[in-house]
Amino acid sequence: xxxxxxxxxxxxxxxxxxxxxxxxxxxxxxxxxxxxxxxxxxxxxxxxxxxxxxxxxxxxxxxxxxxxxxxxxxxxxxxxxxxxxxxxxxxxxxxxxxxxxxxxxxxxxxxxxxxxxxxxxxxxxxxxxxxxxxxxxxxxxxxxxxxxxxxxxxxxxxxxxxxxxxxxxxxxxxxxxxxxxxxxxxxxxxxxxxxxxxxxxxxxxxxxxxxxxxxxxxxxxxxxxxxxxxxxxxxxxxxxxxxxxxxxxxxxxxxxxxxxxxxxxxxxxxxxxxxxxxxxxxxx
Amino acid sequence: xxxxxxxxxxxxxxxxxxxxxxxxxxxxxxxxxxxxxxxxxxxxxxxxxxxxxxxxxxxxxxxxxxxxxxxxxxxxxxxxxxxxxxxxxxxxxxxxxxxxxxxxxxxxxxxxxxxxxxxxxxxxxxxxxxxxxxxxxxxxxxxxxxxxxxxxxxxxxxxxxxxxxxxxxxxxxxxxxxxxxxxxxxxxxxxxxxxxxxxxxxxxxxxxxxxxxxxxxxxxxxxxxxxxxxxxxxxxxxxxxxxxxxxxxxxxxxxxxxxxxxxxxxxxxxxxxxxxxxxxxxxxxxxxxxxxxxxxxxxxxxxxxxxxxxxxxxxxxxxxxx
Amino acid sequence: xxxxxxxxxxxxxxxxxxxxxxxxxxxxxxxxxxxxxxxxxxxxxxxxxxxxxxxxxxxxxxxxxxxxxxxxxxxxxxxxxxxxxxxxxxxxxxxxxxxxxxxxxxxxxxxxxxxxxxxxxxxxxxxxxxxxxxxxxxxxxxxxxxxxxxxxxxxxxxxxxxxxxxxxxxxxxxxxxxxxxxxxxxxxxxxxxxxxxxxxxxxxxxxxxxxxxxxxxxxxxxxxxxxxxxxxxxxxxxxxxxxxxxxxxxxx
Ligand SMILES: Nc1ncnc2c1ncn2[C@@H]1O[C@H](COP(=O)(O)OP(=O)(O)OP(=O)(O)O)[C@@H](O)[C@H]1O
Ligand SMILES: [Mg+2]
Numbered sequence: 129x130x131x132x133x134x135x136x137x138x139x140x141x142x143x144x145x146x147x148x149x150x151x152x153x154x155x156x157x158x159x160x161x162x163x164x165x166x167x168x169x170x171x172x173x174x175x176x177x178x179x180x181x182x183x184x185x186x187x188x189x190x191x192x193x194x195x196x197x198x199x200x201x202x203x204x205x206x207x208x209x210x211x212x213x214x215x216x217x218x219x220x221x222x223x224x225x226x227x228x229x230x231x232x233x234x235x236x237x238x239x240x241x242x243x244x245x246x247x248x249x250x251x252x253x254x255x256x257x258x259x260x261x262x263x264x265x266x267x268x269x270x271x272x273x274x275x276x277x278x279x280x281x282x283x284x285x286x287x288x289x290x291x292x293x294x295x296x297x298x299x300x301x302x303x304x305x306x307x308x309x310x311x312x313x314x315x316x317x318x319x320x321x322x323x324x325x326x327x328x329x330x331x332x333x334x335x336x337x338x339x340x341x342x343x344x345x346x347x348x349x350x351x352x353x354x355x356x357x358x359x360x361x362x363x364x365x366x367x368x369x370x371x372x373x374x375x376x377x378x379x380x381x382x383x384x385x386x387x388x389x390x391x392x393x394x395x396x397x398x399x400x401x402x403x404x405x406x407x408x409x410x411x412x
Numbered sequence: 413x414x415x416x417x418x419x420x421x422x423x424x425x426x427x428x429x430x431x432x433x434x435x436x437x438x439x440x441x442x443x444x445x446x447x448x449x450x451x452x453x454x455x456x457x458x459x460x461x462x463x464x465x466x467x468x469x470x471x472x473x474x475x476x477x478x479x480x481x482x483x484x485x486x487x488x489x490x491x492x493x494x495x496x497x498x499x500x501x502x503x504x505x506x507x508x509x510x511x512x513x514x515x516x517x518x519x520x521x522x523x524x525x526x527x528x529x530x531x532x533x534x535x536x537x538x539x540x541x542x543x544x545x546x547x548x549x550x551x552x553x554x555x556x557x558x559x560x561x562x563x564x565x566x567x568x569x570x571x572x573x574x575x576x577x578x579x580x581x582x583x584x585x586x587x588x589x590x591x592x593x594x595x596x597x598x599x600x601x602x603x604x605x606x607x608x609x610x611x612x613x614x615x616x617x618x619x620x621x622x623x624x625x626x627x628x629x630x631x632x633x634x635x636x637x638x639x640x641x642x643x644x645x646x647x648x649x650x651x652x653x654x655x656x657x658x659x660x661x662x663x664x665x666x667x668x669x670x671x672x673x674x675x676x677x678x679x680x681x682x683x684x685x686x687x688x689x690x691x692x693x694x695x696x697x698x699x700x701x702x703x704x705x706x707x708x709x710x711x712x713x714x715x716x717x718x719x720x721x722x723x724x725x726x727x728x729x730x731x732x733x734x
Numbered sequence: 735x736x737x738x739x740x741x742x743x744x745x746x747x748x749x750x751x752x753x754x755x756x757x758x759x760x761x762x763x764x765x766x767x768x769x770x771x772x773x774x775x776x777x778x779x780x781x782x783x784x785x786x787x788x789x790x791x792x793x794x795x796x797x798x799x800x801x802x803x804x805x806x807x808x809x810x811x812x813x814x815x816x817x818x819x820x821x822x823x824x825x826x827x828x829x830x831x832x833x834x835x836x837x838x839x840x841x842x843x844x845x846x847x848x849x850x851x852x853x854x855x856x857x858x859x860x861x862x863x864x865x866x867x868x869x870x871x872x873x874x875x876x877x878x879x880x881x882x883x884x885x886x887x888x889x890x891x892x893x894x895x896x897x898x899x900x901x902x903x904x905x906x907x908x909x910x911x912x913x914x915x916x917x918x919x920x921x922x923x924x925x926x927x928x929x930x931x932x933x934x935x936x937x938x939x940x941x942x943x944x945x946x947x948x949x950x951x952x953x954x955x956x957x958x959x960x961x962x963x964x965x966x967x968x969x970x971x972x973x974x975x976x977x978x979x980x981x982x983x984x985x986x
Contacts, residue, residue, distance in 0.1 A: 163524045219523045231704030239697040393536030605826035614812040614841030
């Protein structure tokens with residue numbers, strides 16, 4: 129029994145990080161109806177960003193702040209180059225253009241870092257909470273995910289810019305009529321979504337070894353989590369991530385770890401078919 | 413429609429014969445291995461085009477049919493000593509039937525939701541197969557050497573299978589052409605343009621979509637069976653390679669979606685380009701980057717692909733090159 | 735009078751709390767032109783969507799030539815001989831005008847093969863005056879031509895009953911005249927017509943009878959002149975400033 133609970137707790141903590149990644153994906157979809165297929169590549173970029181900063185002497189947790197800024201800027205650039213020109217085209221176009229961005233990132237990444245594993249080697253302690261052992265890294269990663277989410281909500285609901293993002297998400301034309309510069313808002317939203325993806329990647333890099341291809345699996349988990357929570361719904365995505373983490377944690381002691389993917393994707397397809405707006409309602 | 417009176421039909425025959433004869437005449441194995449990949453790409457692109465180009469449904473996980481066909485075939489041939497021909501036909505039929513059943517469900521989804529679901533299906537099947545012991549789990553299935561004996565030994569078997577793959581390629585092009593020129597195809601194009609309007613005009617969209625989804629599974633599954641038989645082995649990561657699935661979309665886009673010629677030329681070009689990038693020293697590391705940049709440029713500046721561009725330059729081509 | 739072609743029976747459609755169509759009943763007879771009028775948002779288009787199966791009704795029935803068609807999908811309805819046009823035109827943009835109409839002919843009441851469908855399509859294009867645009871991509875047409883294309887596609891289905899949703903809206907006077915001519919000639923072919931229209935003159939001169947909807951409910955029904963002098967109808971329209979303006983403009 130205790131091992132199961134420990135595993136569930138682990139799952140909960142990592143689930144929060146999945147949730148953070150999923151929020152990045154779902155935010156972009158919610159604001160502009162774009163499924164960002166560069167999401168996984170960007171997560172991997174986050175991993176390598178924190179790795180490089182660490183190599184330059186910056187503690188990974190301080191590195192997070194820099195990673196967020198890089199993510200924001202990078203996202204805006206990707207939006208301007210690859211998304212903005214076709215924002216009103218059929219969905220296939222943005223799916224493909226973001227996928228081409230993914231190919232470019234992965235291609236450059238492979239050329240620079242090959243596909244061999246890297247890790248961020250910094251001192252990690254183990255803590256005992258209520259009799260369970262957790263690593264400090266896992267705890268901090270989960271806490272950071274929660275903090276970033278809280279910060280995002282503060283931004284969306286309490287700041288003028290954030291309210292403009294929500295207005296554009298709700299109805300772009302109406303927002304434009306109200307004088308909101310929608311193109312700038314879309315660019316910023318894409319930037320924020322990208323920053324969240326990079327942050328989640330950076331957090332994952334503090335937990336596990338990674339390669340330039342590692343983003344792929346987290347991209348898929350982000351899809352599953354955001355569909356669980358209802359595409360376009362950030363809170364839902366966070367819960368979706370937690371659900372994924374809990375599923376992984378609670379089945380891990382009983383079946384081969386590789387079966388969890390099967391379970392997750394089957395749930396994913398079933399949810400799409402039977403609850404296309406997710407368990408918590410799509411689109412806020 | 414009198415098929416034999418159509419120049420385009422003879423063009424398909426000519427291309428198929430060209431693929432069949434070029435490497436066979438000089439028994440050129442290197443050329444054969446290049447062309448087999450080219451033919452497989454054409455098969456994947458032509459069938460995917462039925463969904464993307466004709467019906468407007470972006471199937472991101474079309475490779476699942478190819479993989480399933482491969483697994484079913486190798487399982488029947490390797491595990492149950494079936495002959496190759498009945499095995500690939502059954503694999504094609506079963507995969508097509510599965511697609512039909514699956515289609516009833518997932519084709520209710522539209523746009524990005526459909527695309528995501530198809531990714532989910534491919535990943536679910538891949539992970540399932542990787543855990544499925546009767547199919548060898550993550551290690552996959554290896555064909556015993558004896559499997560080739562019935563076909564006159566490995567050397568001869570490889571040539572036979574090559575010709576079969578070329579035949580499937582020809583059939584794929586023919587099916588794509590026939591569908592395009594049929595009433596069924598007209599209904600599909602109407603669905604692509606506006607599904608709700610098409611239904612008001614009388615197009616039985618749910619049935620049409622399911623049928624074309626199922627149809628687009630058959631020949632890729634047969635091709636998967638032949639291809640992995642030729643390889644002598646199959647593993648989940650190669651059978652259900654999502655990347656290849658998306659590359660197939662790139663091929664269709666490159667040539668021009670909705671056209672038979674476009675899908676074929678796009679696939680052949682993509683194969684050449686990929687081969688070129690992989691062999692040029694210094695560039696091999698960057699082949700993914702270059703392919704990505706190319707894709708982005710097509711999307712931004714030539715969304716109609718090569719055929720779109722050709723049609724605009726010479727409108728009369730529309731009637732000749734379908 | 736002749737046979738009942740369409741019977742709408744206590745038809746109701748709720749969108750959440752909004753009753754877009756609320757317990758509406760009426761009948762229409764073969765060969766008739768029935769006008770359907772009402773202020774913006776009265777539920778006219780929703781009624782069409784219920785009749786041809788785009789929406790499933792919350793309550794009530796639709797019968798076509800004495801057959802129950804309630805809840806049938808649109809592609810089944812059109813096969814029985816009930817075709818419609820869209821208020822907001824929906825051309826199949828990347829297909830030619832001819833191909834658009836061939837779709838209508840192929841999948842319509844007669845379920846034609848490609849070649850006979852093409853002949854029907856050519857005929858219909860000539861009938862509505864689109865023949866010269868047959869090879870133009872439908873998306874490239876102007877609004878007036880797109881409206882004609884809507885009519886052509888519906889006609890190509892060889893319907894017994896045609897639902898026309900504001901085919902005159904957005905046309906200039908010359909184009910309106912032309913379309914009126916087309917509608918009259920359709921009626922001469924023996925096709926019954928149920929038409930939604932805001933242009934009062936047109937509806938008054940074309941319709942045999944008129945049904946008035948307001949807030950989803952049937953407000954009045956009768957001969958055009960009876961309905962036009964019905965105080966409740968006048969009030970409903972005056973309650974809608976835009977409509978009142980339109981009527982005044984036409985009077986002037
Ligand atoms: N799909 C829908 N979901 C929710 N509400 C709808 C839907 N379709 C229509 N409505 C609402 O139902 C009411 C009736 O709309 P409808 O389009 O039938 O009006 P109409 O009489 O055709 O108006 P108009 O003259 O402007 O075309 C309106 O309040 C509209 O907002
Ligand atoms: Mg209306």
